[in-house]
Amino acid sequence: MSRTSGATTSPGAALAALAGAQFTVMLATSIVNVALPQIRAGVGLSDSGTTWVVNAYGLAFGALLLAGGRAADLLGRRTVLLAGLALFGVSSVAAGLASSSGILITARAVQGLGAAAIAPAALALVMDLFPPGPGRGRALGVWGAVSGAGGAAGVLLGGVLTQALSWPWIFYAVATGAFLVLAAAAAFVTTTPVRESGRFDVLGTATVTLALTALVWGLTTARRSGWTDPQVLGAFAAAAGMTAAFVLIERRHPNPLLPPRLFAAGRVTAGNVLMALLGSVWIALFFFLPLHQQQVLGSSPLLTGLGQLPLAAANMLGSTLAPRISRRIGATATVTGALLTEAAGLLWLSQISAHGSYLADILGPSILIGLGLSTAFVQLTALSVEGVARQDSGLAGGLVNTTRQVGGAIGLAVLATLAGTVTAHAATHQPHLEALTAGYRAAFGISAAVLAATALLAAALTRRGSTPTAGEPVPAGPASTAARAN
Secondary structure (H helix, E strand, O other): OEEEEEEOOOHHHHHHHHHHHHHHHHHHHHOOOOOHHHHHHHHOOOHHHHHHHHHHHHHHHHHHHHHHHHHHHHHOHHHHHHHHHHHHHHHHHHHHHOOOHHHHHHHHHHHHHHHHHHHHHHHHHHHHHOOOOHHHHHHHHHHHHHHHHHHHHHHHHHHHHHHHOOOHHHHHHHHHHHHHHHHHHHHHOEEEEEEOOOOOOHHHHHHHHHHHHHHHHHHHHHHHHOOOOHHHHHHHHHHHHHHHHHHHHHHHOOOOOOOOHHHHOOOHHHHHHHHHHHHHHHHHHHHHHHHHHHHHOOOOHHHHHHOOHHHHHHHHHHHHHHHHHHHHHOHHHHHHHHHHHHHHHHHHHOOOOOOOOHHHHOHHHHHHHHHHHHHHHHHHHHHHOOOOOHHHHHHHHHHHHHHHHHHHHHHHHHHHHHHHHHHHHHOOOOOHHHHHHHHHHHHHHHHHHHHHHHHHHHHHHOOOOOOOOOOOOOOOOHHHHHHHHO
């Protein structure tokens, strides 16, 4: 028995549609950040509720990506992609129409559910379109460019729409993009046979989703209630219990959500571990930077958005160059150098002043961060799908997106807690703007330290001379043989 997945007779048009899907998903991650003060006033959000406007999307996205990837392998990647885009568009409209904080946060969570279907299906389709080699390296470069540019463009578009119209229009814009991409994918992506991969692991999906939800809820609540609050400790205990249950279920299930064969291919484990650490500072960057520009520097939403253009341009440049760099110097040197470049940018950013300016404090670091972030993302994505058999490519795409999103949700919760604590302490003896800046400096400084440590870890985990880089062919072996046979 066979199912259908996606392919096309026009790879360029299909890649454009799939890249558009990824761009839209990433746009929704950051487009709310500039508008958070206006959204907070519009629907009456508390401090913790403001964080949940970001985390509800990121958590649902990250917690359900494995399920989305597995569904794409079982039900057909094109089918899951189109369904995800439809759900994403409808929930975006609902977010724009929201009149209360509960409705808004719920709509953002449903957006995350749609994104969890879109991202792994789209990445698997890209892998179907471009076999291992320079063509796939260039395609992943495009993928990285739109992923990073989507985050930066979200801040820009959010600023423009919030200032020119009002905050609901940021969600209407995302909905418009989703429906346009849906039409393009329906037109340019067609179907091709893919082998049936077994039955869906419902219990495993439920337990891992509950574990991740409890973990991030506990981290977010700790910012308000403290780390020893009984509810916080209870959430952490629930997360640990659900994680243990997930491990037991996976060992006994005939078709586990995370089959062991996935981690036997290439450098999948290394790629995902490093992607989680990269993600832990990625979302936080696009959360804190716009807040500093608006709350401390006094920039309007429009100017805050325009300030992201250099970062977006550097991101696109890094994504374009990443496959060429990896073919020239290898995966290990590429990842390590990119992470250190981004760490340097964040360390520079940790020197921001309450009385500084965009040109003095933000422009230079933004360029370094954009170059490092995009190059690392492209190479780590390549490592995370390296040597994976075709019937598991949706799951592999779901896994790498899961590690990035869950890492981002946890990183944001921890860094927001840290920044809030530092700001509260500084406010006892410093003016308000100085206290806010102290919190942001702490968040950026810790982010730089995390990336520097990640670079050292990358040097150890990715060093294996027989394994190809992003633009090289995968050598013959069980995984690659299976990929060609399907």
